[in-house]
Amino acid sequence: MALVTPDNHGLRLWTRYAVLLLVAVIFIFPLLFMAMSSLKPDQQLLSDTNSLRAFLPVGDISFQNYSDAFDRAPIGVFVMNSVLITGATVLLTLFVCSLAAFSFVFLDWAGRGLIFSVLLATLIVPYESIFIPMLLMVSQLPWIGFEGLEWGWLNTYRVQIIPFIADGLTIFLFVQYFKDLPRELIEASRVEGASWWMIYRRVVMPLSGPVIATAAILKFLFMYNQYLWPLMVVQAEEIRPVMVGLGYFTDQLNVPWGEVMAYLTIITIPVLAFYLSLQRMFIASVASTGVKG
Amino acid sequence: MADVLLKGIKKSYGSVDVIKGVDIDIKDGEFVVFVGPSGCGKSTLLRMIAGLEDITGGSLKIGGTVVNEVPASKRGIAMVFQSYAIFPHMTVRENVAFGLTIAGASKAEKDEKVQAAARILQMEHLLDRRPSQLSGGQRQRVAIGRAIVRQPEVFLFDEPLSNLDAALRLDMRIEIGKLHKSLGATMVYVTHDQVEAMTLADKIVVLKDGYVQQVGTPMDLYHRPESLFVAGFIGAPSMNFMDVDVVSRDSDSAKVRSAHVAEFAAPTWREGVPGSGRATLGIRPQDLHPVDKGGLLVGNVTLAERLGIETVVDVALSDGKRILVSLAEDRVFEPGQPIQLTFDPERAHLFAPDNTSVAA
Numbered sequence: 142m143a144l145v146t147p148d149n150h151g152l153r154l155w156t157r158y159a160v161l162l163l164v165a166v167i168f169i170f171p172l173l174f175m176a177m178s179s180l181k182p183d184q185q186l187l188s189d190t191n192s193l194r195a196f197l198p199v200g201d202i203s204f205q206n207y208s209d210a211f212d213r214a215p216i217g218v219f220v221m222n223s224v225l226i227t228g229a230t231v232l233l234t235l236f237v238c239s240l241a242a243f244s245f246v247f248l249d250w251a252g253r254g255l256i257f258s259v260l261l262a263t264l265i266v267p268y269e270s271i272f273i274p275m276l277l278m279v280s281q282l283p284w285i286g287f288e289g290l291e292w293g294w295l296n297t298y299r300v301q302i303i304p305f306i307a308d309g310l311t312i313f314l315f316v317q318y319f320k321d322l323p324r325e326l327i328e329a330s331r332v333e334g335a336s337w338w339m340i341y342r343r344v345v346m347p348l349s350g351p352v353i354a355t356a357a358i359l360k361f362l363f364m365y366n367q368y369l370w371p372l373m374v375v376q377a378e379e380i381r382p383v384m385v386g387l388g389y390f391t392d393q394l395n396v397p398w399g400e401v402m403a404y405l406t407i408i409t410i411p412v413l414a415f416y417l418s419l420q421r422m423f424i425a426s427v428a429s430t431g432v433k434g
Numbered sequence: 435m436a437d438v439l440l441k442g443i444k445k446s447y448g449s450v451d452v453i454k455g456v457d458i459d460i461k462d463g464e465f466v467v468f469v470g471p472s473g474c475g476k477s478t479l480l481r482m483i484a485g486l487e488d489i490t491g492g493s494l495k496i497g498g499t500v501v502n503e504v505p506a507s508k509r510g511i512a513m514v515f516q517s518y519a520i521f522p523h524m525t526v527r528e529n530v531a532f533g534l535t536i537a538g539a540s541k542a543e544k545d546e547k548v549q550a551a552a553r554i555l556q557m558e559h560l561l562d563r564r565p566s567q568l569s570g571g572q573r574q575r576v577a578i579g580r581a582i583v584r585q586p587e588v589f590l591f592d593e594p595l596s597n598l599d600a601a602l603r604l605d606m607r608i609e610i611g612k613l614h615k616s617l618g619a620t621m622v623y624v625t626h627d628q629v630e631a632m633t634l635a636d637k638i639v640v641l642k643d644g645y646v647q648q649v650g651t652p653m654d655l656y657h658r659p660e661s662l663f664v665a666g667f668i669g670a671p672s673m674n675f676m677d678v679d680v681v682s683r684d685s686d687s688a689k690v691r692s693a694h695v696a697e698f699a700a701p702t703w704r705e706g707v708p709g710s711g712r713a714t715l716g717i718r719p720q721d722l723h724p725v726d727k728g729g730l731l732v733g734n735v736t737l738a739e740r741l742g743i744e745t746v747v748d749v750a751l752s753d754g755k756r757i758l759v760s761l762a763e764d765r766v767f768e769p770g771q772p773i774q775l776t777f778d779p780e781r782a783h784l785f786a787p788d789n790t791s792v793a794a
Contacts, residue, residue: 325519328486333533333584334507347523 170196172409179206179402186398206399207407210390213400216407218379219386224411226301226382227364233306234360235353241307242315243341247327257316263309269369275304276373300374301382305364311356318352319345354422361415383408436497436510436587436620437462438483444491445478445644452478454644455492460622460637465614467623467631469667470641476624477592479641483622484513484590497587509588512581516593518573520565520580527561530579551579554616555609571602578613591623595630607633628668632656640664660704662714662785671719671746673783674757678715680708688784690715694751696730698779706786716783719746719760722775729774731757738767749773 173196178186180202189195210216244250245257279294294300322345330340346353368384375381386408390401438460445453453475460466468476481487483494485506493500501509512533520529528535530551531544539547552558555575565573574594581589591610595603611634614621625631631638632652640647640655640663648655648664659665665673678690683702690713691697700715707713722731724747736756737748747759747767759775767773 323517323519325515325517326521328484328506329513329515329519329580330532331486332484332506332511332513333580334536335532339536344521348521 175402175409176406179399179406180204181206181399183397183399186402206397206403209397210400210403210407213397214386214389214404215378216386216404219381219383220408220411222298222380223365223382223384223408226298226367227361229298230302230305230364231357231360233302234308234311235356237306238308238311238356239315239346239349239353240341241312242319243337243345245312245316246319247340247345248337260309260312264313272370272373275370279304279374295374296377296380297375298380301367301371301380304370305360305367308360311360314352314356314359315349318349322348351422354419358416358419362412365412437464437495438588438620438622439495440479440483440492441495442492443479443482443489443494445475445482445487446490452644453482453490456641456644456646458639458646458649460620463618463620465621465623465634465636466639467625467635467637468639468641469625469628469631470647471667472626473643474641475644476626476641480513480590480592480622480624483509483588484511485509486513510586511588511590512584512586513590513592514574514577514581514594516596518565518570518577518597520573520576522565524564525561526557526563526565526568526576526579529565529576530561530583532580533584547583548579551582554582554613555579569602570598571606574598574606575609578610582613582617587620589617589619589621591621593625594623595625595627603627603630610634628670632668638668640667642667658703659716659783662716662789665716665783665785669718669720671758671760673716673718674722676715676717676751676755676757677787678713678784680710680713683707683709688713690784693753694731694733694755698730698782700779700782700784702784704783704785704789706789707784708786712787714785714787714789716785717757717777718781719758720762721777721781722757722759723761723777724759725774725776727774729776731775733757733773733775735767735769735771735773737769738765740764740766747773749775 177196177198178189180198181189182201182203182205185200189200194200245253279300281292282294283290283292284294284297284299326344326348327340330344335343365382366384367382368387371382371385372388375385387401387404390397390404438458440456440458440460443453443456443458444451456475456479458466468479470476478487482489483496485501485504489502494502496509496511521532524532527548530548531539534544534547548561549558552561555578557572557575557579560568560572560576565576568576574597577594594610595606598606607630610623614634623630623634635652637649638652638655639649642663647667648660650658652668655664655668659668659673662675666675676692676695678692678695681689681691681697683689686702687699688702688707688709689697689699692715695715731749731751733749733751735747736750739746739748742764743762745761745763745765745767747761749757749759751757759773
């Protein structure tokens with residue numbers, strides 16, 4: 142048996158840190174490249190790509206690309222749209238999927254095993270494969286809005302939100318987490334006279350911080366990165382999300398790389414802020430549920 | 435307060451019968467303990483009383499009302515779980531008041547009842563702490579506090595002390611005993627620890643394989659066990675059993691002997707003891723005493739455990755059969771040392787050879 146001495150314990154610790162640092166660098170370099178490139182004129186940006194200068198704030202540095210990017214596209218509108226669509230979808234997903242998971246785990250109803258299996262099976266169906274039928278469906282669905290009954294969902298916020306609320310992966314995450322909650326807590330609540338709704342609201346959800354954070358981050362990333370679906374269902378500029386807005390920066394002849402990088406840097410900020418605010422709970426959940434993020 | 439009446443209670447999971455027809459009468463204010471080996475159905479039975487498990491057959495009455503279909507919260511019971519089941523995201527105060535909050539009680543009422551419960555359990559200084567800041571014993575107090583504030587007709591305890599260390603277990607056992615005396619409530623308590631059962635219970639129900647083996651006071655079960663199973667289960671160390679031949683019997687005793695037991699007359703109040711042939715003799719380790727000569731049993735010491743207040747001696751009889759002797763004194767025995775043992779014949783237990791346990 143190998144002895145752990147203070148010396149080799151220290152060595153192992155340093156090795157571990159070195160590996161983690163390497164992985165961190167690999168992940169952070171693209172972000173660094175993006176941020177640094179957004180400060181450089183196109184010609185320098187392209188010439189720097191063959192050296193480490195690409196990751197350093199050197200040469201002709203300015204915020205001109207940001208100014209040009211704001212001139213080219215209504216970035217504020219796109220970011221606000223994405224935050225609204227993503228935020229609404231995340232909140233509704235958390236509510237609907239946690240309720241569904243609660244029912245699968247704690248309520249006793251016929252066929253729940255079968256239905257849960259079907260739900261899990263939907264995880265292997267890529268969204269892209271059902272977008273065309275979904276498009277046909279939403280184009281014909283009626284909607285009762287403030288102005289009364291109208292036909293078609295195209296060119297609305299709701300068409301970007303509602304189809305993505307119910308989600309097998311999120312339900313699965315909640316189910317796995319709820320299963321690990323001590324059964325006695327639920328039974329104690331029942332004995333104390335709590336209704337199922339109270340148990341959900343006062344006991345189960347307050348104890349589910351880590352899985353809420355995980356589900357929220359995963360959903361946030363998925364929704365924020367939506368490109369194909371909004372491209373198909375939204376034509377109006379005022380309700381476009383950020384990824385579709387990227388199209389403003391490309392044409393057949395010329396790509397203003399500096400502005401693209403500036404745009405990408407701006408739209409990355411909400412993602413980083415959201416992730417960092419929930420990071421601690423996210424890691425706790427991934428560690429405790431054994432589910433990879 | 436209320437009595438609890440179980441009549442022909444059955445529980446099945448699919449084709450597996452767990453509780454196979456149980457009749458128990460728990461009087462108002464009584465402290466009843468369910469004991470039995472793992473898997474005997476004692477916790478299932480308690481959970482059926484609580485309303486956490488459906489009842490497959492039979493009837494359950496609490497306070498004279500059949501409650502088979504009544505939800506847990508409407509049965510007038512409170513339950514304390516082995517794992518405490520206190521809510522980690524709430525303070526002690528919120529935990530204790532949980533049932534009252536659910537019932538929509540006013541803040542004043544909650545405060546008053548929580549304070550009263552905290553006073554009884556001496557945890558007034560803990561009310562604003564979170565469960566993570568409490569020791570195991572304190573957590574169990576919180577769980578008991580939550581039960582008290584609901585002023586239930588029946589308290590149910592599911593192995594409440596199993597997660598505590600030995601010293602705390604003793605303290606909490608005494609606390610629960612005091613609580614029963616002060617509240618005078620009906621209490622049903624599940625444990626596999628027979629010391630808890632013997633010290634707390636007015637009445638013990640011994641269960642095995644989904645059947646009630648015997649119901650009685652702790653001393654009834656200890657001194658007059660009706661079956662080999664109860665005799666072996668109640669008492670520590672377990673009762674010694676030996677095969678003997680019945681030489682003759684009259685109305686209240688039978689003369690027995692075997693290769694390693696000299697002939698003596700054992701009491702025969704138990705049913706089924708034959709007038710001749712084989713029987714099983716049971717003697718508690720505490721009823722055996724070493725003597726210099728004329729012992730009823732002869733053997734050699736194989737091991738002696740000195741516990742200070744008690745010495746437990748493992749003795750091999752002439753045919754290799756092992757028995758235990760428990761002496762209420764600190765005494766030195768050497769391995770291999772010859773030993774003669776005697777006992778009061780009146781304290782011997784004679785069982786029919788096929789008397790094992792109750793079954794359908």
